[in-house]
Amino acid sequence: MVKEYRTIREIVGPLVLVGETSGVKYDELVELELPSGEIRRGKTLEVSGDTALVQLFEGATGVNVSNCKVRFLGRGLELGVSRDVLGRVFDGMGRPIDGGPSVIPEKRLNINGSPINPYARAYPSEFIQTGISAIDGLNTLVRGQKLPIFSGFGLPHPELAAQIARQATVRGTGEQFAVVFGAMGITFEEAEYFISDFKRTGAIDRAVLFVNLANDPAIERIAAPRMALTAAEYLAFDLNMHVLVILTDMTNYCEALREISAARKEVPGRRGYPGYLYTDLSTVYERAGRLKTSSGSITQIPVISMPEDDKTHPIPDLTGYITEGQIILDRPLHRKGIYPPINVLPSLSRLRDKGIGRGKTREDHADVSNQLFAAYARGKEVQELAVILGEAALSKEDKAFYKFADVFEDKFVRQGHDENRTIEETIELGWRLLTLLPKSELKRIRQEYIDKYYPEKVEVS
Amino acid sequence: MNRETKGTIIKVSGPLVVAEGMTNARMYDVVRVSEKNLVGEIIELRGNKASIQVYEDTQGLGPGEPVETTGQPLSVELGPGMIEAIYDGVQRPLDAIMGLAGNLITRGLYVPGLNREKKWNFQPKVKAGDRVVAGDILGTVQETTLVEHRIMVPPGMQGEIVSIEPGSFTVTDVIAELRDGEKTHHLTMMQRWPVRKARPYKEKLMPIIPLITGQRVIDALFPIGKGGTACVPGPFGAGKTVVQHQLAKWADAEIVVFVGCGERGNEMTDVLLEFPELKDPRSGEPLMKRTILVANTSNMPVAAREASMYTGITMAEYFRDMGYSVAIMADSTSRWAEALREMSGRLEEMPGEEGYPAYLPTRIAEYYERAGRVVCLGSDNRIGAVSAIGAVSPPGGDLSDPVVQATLKVVKVFWSLEDKLAYERHFPAINWLTSYSLYHDHLRSFFEQEVAADWTNLRLEAMALLQKEAELKEIARLVGLDALSPSDRLVLETARSIREDFLHQNAFHEIDSYASFSKQYKMLMIIMHFHRASVEALGQDTSIEEIARLPVREEIGRMRYIGEQELDKLESLRKRAVEQVKALTEKAEAEV
Ligand SMILES: Nc1ncnc2c1ncn2[C@@H]1O[C@H](COP(=O)(O)OP(=O)(O)OP(=O)(O)O)[C@@H](O)[C@H]1O
Numbered sequence A: 001m002v003k004e005y006r007t008i009r010e011i012v013g014p015l016v017l018v019g020e021t022s023g024v025k026y027d028e029l030v031e032l033e034l035p036s037g038e039i040r041r042g043k044t045l046e047v048s049g050d051t052a053l054v055q056l057f058e059g060a061t062g063v064n065v066s067n068c069k070v071r072f073l074g075r076g077l078e079l080g081v082s083r084d085v086l087g088r089v090f091d092g093m094g095r096p097i098d099g100g101p102s103v104i105p106e107k108r109l110n111i112n113g114s115p116i117n118p119y120a121r122a123y124p125s126e127f128i129q130t131g132i133s134a135i136d137g138l139n140t141l142v143r144g145q146k147l148p149i150f151s152g153f154g155l156p157h158p159e160l161a162a163q164i165a166r167q168a169t170v171r172g173t174g175e176q177f178a179v180v181f182g183a184m185g186i187t188f189e190e191a192e193y194f195i196s197d198f199k200r201t202g203a204i205d206r207a208v209l210f211v212n213l214a215n216d217p218a219i220e221r222i223a224a225p226r227m228a229l230t231a232a233e234y235l236a237f238d239l240n241m242h243v244l245v246i247l248t249d250m251t252n253y254c255e256a257l258r259e260i261s262a263a264r265k266e267v268p269g270r271r272g273y274p275g276y277l278y279t280d281l282s283t284v285y286e287r288a289g290r291l292k293t294s295s296g297s298i299t300q301i302p303v304i305s306m307p308e309d310d311k312t313h314p315i316p317d318l319t320g321y322i323t324e325g326q327i328i329l330d331r332p333l334h335r336k337g338i339y340p341p342i343n344v345l346p347s348l349s350r351l352r353d354k355g356i357g358r359g360k361t362r363e364d365h366a367d368v369s370n371q372l373f374a375a376y377a378r379g380k381e382v383q384e385l386a387v388i389l390g391e392a393a394l395s396k397e398d399k400a401f402y403k404f405a406d407v408f409e410d411k412f413v414r415q416g417h418d419e420n421r422t423i424e425e426t427i428e429l430g431w432r433l434l435t436l437l438p439k440s441e442l443k444r445i446r447q448e449y450i451d452k453y454y455p456e457k458v459e460v461s
Numbered sequence B: 001m002n003r004e005t006k007g008t009i010i011k012v013s014g015p016l017v018v019a020e021g022m023t024n025a026r027m028y029d030v031v032r033v034s035e036k037n038l039v040g041e042i043i044e045l046r047g048n049k050a051s052i053q054v055y056e057d058t059q060g061l062g063p064g065e066p067v068e069t070t071g072q073p074l075s076v077e078l079g080p081g082m083i084e085a086i087y088d089g090v091q092r093p094l095d096a097i098m099g100l101a102g103n104l105i106t107r108g109l110y111v112p113g114l115n116r117e118k119k120w121n122f123q124p125k126v127k128a129g130d131r132v133v134a135g136d137i138l139g140t141v142q143e144t145t146l147v148e149h150r151i152m153v154p155p156g157m158q159g160e161i162v163s164i165e166p167g168s169f170t171v172t173d174v175i176a177e178l179r180d181g182e183k184t185h186h187l188t189m190m191q192r193w194p195v196r197k198a199r200p201y202k203e204k205l206m207p208i209i210p211l212i213t214g215q216r217v218i219d220a221l222f223p224i225g226k227g228g229t230a231c232v233p234g235p236f237g238a239g240k241t242v243v244q245h246q247l248a249k250w251a252d253a254e255i256v257v258f259v260g261c262g263e264r265g266n267e268m269t270d271v272l273l274e275f276p277e278l279k280d281p282r283s284g285e286p287l288m289k290r291t292i293l294v295a296n297t298s299n300m301p302v303a304a305r306e307a308s309m310y311t312g313i314t315m316a317e318y319f320r321d322m323g324y325s326v327a328i329m330a331d332s333t334s335r336w337a338e339a340l341r342e343m344s345g346r347l348e349e350m351p352g353e354e355g356y357p358a359y360l361p362t363r364i365a366e367y368y369e370r371a372g373r374v375v376c377l378g379s380d381n382r383i384g385a386v387s388a389i390g391a392v393s394p395p396g397g398d399l400s401d402p403v404v405q406a407t408l409k410v411v412k413v414f415w416s417l418e419d420k421l422a423y424e425r426h427f428p429a430i431n432w433l434t435s436y437s438l439y440h441d442h443l444r445s446f447f448e449q450e451v452a453a454d455w456t457n458l459r460l461e462a463m464a465l466l467q468k469e470a471e472l473k474e475i476a477r478l479v480g481l482d483a484l485s486p487s488d489r490l491v492l493e494t495a496r497s498i499r500e501d502f503l504h505q506n507a508f509h510e511i512d513s514y515a516s517f518s519k520q521y522k523m524l525m526i527i528m529h530f531h532r533a534s535v536e537a538l539g540q541d542t543s544i545e546e547i548a549r550l551p552v553r554e555e556i557g558r559m560r561y562i563g564e565q566e567l568d569k570l571e572s573l574r575k576r577a578v579e580q581v582k583a584l585t586e587k588a589e590a591e592v
């Protein structure tokens, strides 16, 4: 029999202090019953003597000190999983919201998961073709990677994330990914965009959605990403599927965390975010990867909207410190009408070099990619200089780089929403652009590849 | 032991557990928490209340559960079996943990740091009747093809050998008996040492030999000495981990300890997969044969992350005591500092800067002080060294961060990684203007005797050009390139060549990844000799454009890909470079 308490002492924001408790454990699931019979859930954040501090997962509206009942359930928050979660839509707490029946679980899993033993990991090294040149060519995604999209308000990250989900395949297998979609505090329109895109392409049958909308209580965002990852781990490591997890928007998740921290009166870290934000985010992002003992994988694409487009804001900053690179969307490119507005220079895929080259993509991929980066960087530098000195003052070489940068944005980065380029097309395109430069400037490419791949007479403009 | 005490949990808050009834417990004692048998360490004592940091997840713990101290401080086991191992922050072997628990790290697992079953072939170096002191080598075990493990008399012991035998032993078998007056010590191949205490040595010496890393920007411009300290701060993605991996791979240390402290799981997997495949450029043996890994990744318990740096450095000191040159990399010290901050916050200590505890600078200094070149204990006065290199991950890459500042106060080498360089894919993204090494003077005679008499001059000349470049670029920004004199234009050309053809180094290119001193010297010489010849040519009516167009420039751009076996190609390239410039002057003269 679970003991019931009517001893709520204090309610501060999402925190509830319960007195006269005994036998309560740390990080235990709590049920709060309102006078109406409605149940809210929470977990213990701290137990000290005979008091327990409870953090609600659901809003505190309607909770009061005198007539709520509290029950401690002796286990953590769990998600029931089975193969039938595919094709379903749940709320941030894992309850179906698509009108379908509840899932008969094959097992119940604690949503916190446990850290993967580094010794048990297999290294991500299989190239994922997203069909997007700025990613495949320069910031290559591999199976088991965690690669966030750093975006800003009004930038087309939903389109990009959906395009990746739609087009991603591992070459040679044609195998498609199961998609786990975790939405935290996004608008109804944005959620609808994803759902209808998944429906349009049939992806919905191999997708699971956990949706917390902007008008749902902020606090429910805490559980949503962990629900999503628990489902993903089950699909990947129990059912050996390849899973693509999209978490959007992690900024909203972090804000909910800040709210709890403020209510606890913790010493705040930078910009009011808790000092343990790094550790907390790592327990989300590190739940990606591959295992030696399973053929499945979890590839994570979290979306972060950068407040004021500032990459040094704690949320993108700490994310970048944990993930294996980042894809950065850029407002000036967006204004120029370029989709996807990926600024390749500050973007990075740290696992690129393990996923490309002979037998994976093409032997010259790394060199071409390095050369494109270097040339575009120099072109951008020249363009800045030209603003001050005027184009006329540029040397002949500099003018070539100037032009290269423009053409690169227009031909290489820009592509259609449904344009799905093969990796060969992307590399060939890169070579064609490089012919805009003097051959002697191609220092990052091995001579043998220049001999083999340098295109004969091409027209680029 | 009668000091053992049992207490009762009264509070659980994340990794912090408070227990009462702990009157006889001591600071830093290891405790067992609850029936789940979790490991923790006492970090504060007040009256009969002990605050304990728990090295495992505390979910499901609550008031009323028992706590028991072991009466021992947090220690590591030192002996054969550490090389090639991968440990968590409190020296639990992760491979054995996987054997017990599968893919995920679960709680309450106890596995000793050293394998108890494995037998090692022990060869004595002393015989019965010999007098020995602490640090003397009793015998050796060939632990791996690269490492001879020297079994030493533990600190604090001495006496006469009563018996010692060669043979095959486990780490707990007695290999020697030592009589010290009335007492007889039964020595095994294993020692235990508390991680928070530095291991003793006789005397500290200045680093005078460079740690050769094969990374040009480091060895040529900002070298670290064996026994020295260095830090690598930089924003995310700037290349801290790659620099440290490169050092772990190529540095000419005899033992490498790599501590993955609060960083990515995949990075440890990377090392585990790659190091057994890579060959040590000196011995041709797999690099893993000299490497120890400590992996407490970001999602593993935060208290064990705090311990991991100490676990690592204690193992490093132990191999130093054998007379080896050891290099320890910690990636990232910021995550360790954050673990300190988290525990400090839960203890409700008065926060200092950015919420870090006031004792952060002291802790950082204590850590780096454990590096050094030393005369080891033992009668042979052998010399060993620990070189310590730490990554720092400041928020937003901002160097005013307290961890960066406290680190810069103690370390002698600063490799400053810059995101701007990383965006341009100039790797290693070490800024050549702001980085520094305070070891130049100590290492100077080594460089001049072992590398080349003009090494220092070449380096200074190259540095001066890079400085000049920065100034000229400022001017060019205001008035345009055309306003610069031909000799200034030449400075820009050469500085670009130093940056692109020498400092830039691709860690993932099979040849470029490592450059011996001799290759580095020859490469730098080519650039500087080409420059000198060009200066002369400019004085004789040759134009800067003509020099820039010389075909040899392209060859210089590719010289990095010349393998270590064919370095004479560099010599002929140097000659060609100088000759091509001379030919321009001759042509100019002929035209006149
Ligand atoms: N010497 C190098 N040669 C080639 N590429 C490099 C080099 N150094 C860094 N890189 C590139 O930069 C990426 C990021 O480097 P790294 O992982 O070392 O960054 P970091 O500073 O450790 O970042 P974090 O703080 O997030 O861990 C690498 O994945 C690689 O693509």
Ligand SMILES: [Mg+2]
Binding pocket: B240, B241, B242, B263, B331
């Ligand atoms: Mg790193």
